Amino acid sequence: MLPVLEDWYASARPAPGTRITRLATLAPFLTETGPIAALVAQLGDPAMRPVRAIAFDKSPQANWALGWHQDRTINVAARAAIEGYGPWTVKQGSPHVEPPFAVIAAMLTLRIHLDPVTPDNAPLEVALGSHLKGYVPEAGIAPLVAASEVIACLAQPGDVWAYATPILHASQRSRSPARRRVLQVDFSAAELPPPLAWALHA
Numbered sequence: 001m002l003p004v005l006e007d008w009y010a011s012a013r014p015a016p017g018t019r020i021t022r023l024a025t026l027a028p029f030l031t032e033t034g035p036i037a038a039l040v041a042q043l044g045d046p047a048m049r050p051v052r053a054i055a056f057d058k059s060p061q062a063n064w065a066l067g068w069h070q071d072r073t074i075n076v077a078a079r080a081a082i083e084g085y086g087p088w089t090v091k092q093g094s095p096h097v098e099p100p101f102a103v104i105a106a107m108l109t110l111r112i113h114l115d116p117v118t119p120d121n122a123p124l125e126v127a128l129g130s131h132l133k134g135y136v137p138e139a140g141i142a143p144l145v146a147a148s149e150v151i152a153c154l155a156q157p158g159d160v161w162a163y164a165t166p167i168l169h170a171s172q173r174s175r176s177p178a179r180r181r182v183l184q185v186d187f188s189a190a191e192l193p194p195p196l197a198w199a200l201h202a
Contacts, residue, residue: 005112008026044189059180070167075094075199106189107188117155118154119152124161136168
């Protein structure tokens with residue numbers, strides 16, 4: 001698995017947080033009989049498929065922080081007026097929309113690590129159990145995090161962290177900057193109402 005990702009990062013040279021809309025050489029291990037697809041089938045619904053992917057590349061030259069939040073948007077191919085879908089945003093030129101929360105609640109997120117993630121190298125932090133609270137208003141995020149057990153997702157190359165997509169999570173700036181490449185992939189079994197379609201394709 002790691003050689004495929006190493007080759008992809010070397011050829012694609014993604015920016016620190018690149019949204020991917022075409023799987024290309026990543027497809028063999030993310031879909032069908034690949035190792036990640038097998039893990040998704042074990043943890044979630046066998047009908048799940050990759051619907052959003054982001055290539056993170058945190059380094060001494062690109063060292064950012066991300067506050068506590070809940071993922072609430074999906075990446076779609078084109079904007080369309082569908083009841084229950086909105087508001088809309090554009091991220092790196094690609095349309096994103098907030099769907100009915102049930103769509104987010106049924107999704108699974110995997111983070112595939114290429115580099116060590118230590119306590120000082122900006123591990124993802126998650127508030128355990130927060131995914132069971134449903135939609136969390138912005139004003140309710142800080143109190144819920146304060147009342148939750150928070151863990152840091154440490155990792156070695158080849159490790160995969162899986163979590164329910166709506167879990168509250170954050171990432172601090174690295175205190176000991178070193179390269180930290182993570183491919184984050186969201187999976188869903190949902191079919192979007194036409195003409196909406198997931199942006200990520202083979």
